[in-house]
Amino acid sequence: MSAPAEKISITVTPAMKRVLEERVASGQFASASELMREAFRTWQRQQDEHEERLASLRARIDRSMNDPRPGIPAEEVFDRLKKMHEKNLKAAS
Secondary structure, three states: OOOOOOOOOOOOOHHHHHHHHHHHHHOOOOOHHHHHHHHHHHHHHHHHHHHHHHHHHHHHHHHHHOOOOOOOOHHHHHHHHHHHHHHHHHHHO
C-alpha cells in the first residue's frame, strides 16, 4: 500500500504548462498530478542509475589504486603508445 499523497505547489514556465495541459488533454495522463508523478519517478530512476554508475566507477578506481602489481614507468607507456601509433599509421597506408 502506498503512502498517502501530499499536495504541493510548483511553478512552471508557460511552455511547460502548455505541454502538461496538452498531455492531459490527449489522454496520455489523467491529470497534471499523474504527469508530475511520472516525471518525478523518471527523474528519480535517472538519479539512481547515475549514482550506480558513479559507485561502479569509484570501485574500479579503488581497485586500480590498490592493485598490488607494479606500475609501468611513464616512459615505457609512451614508448609503447608511440610504437602502436606508428604501427597503425603503417597499416593505414
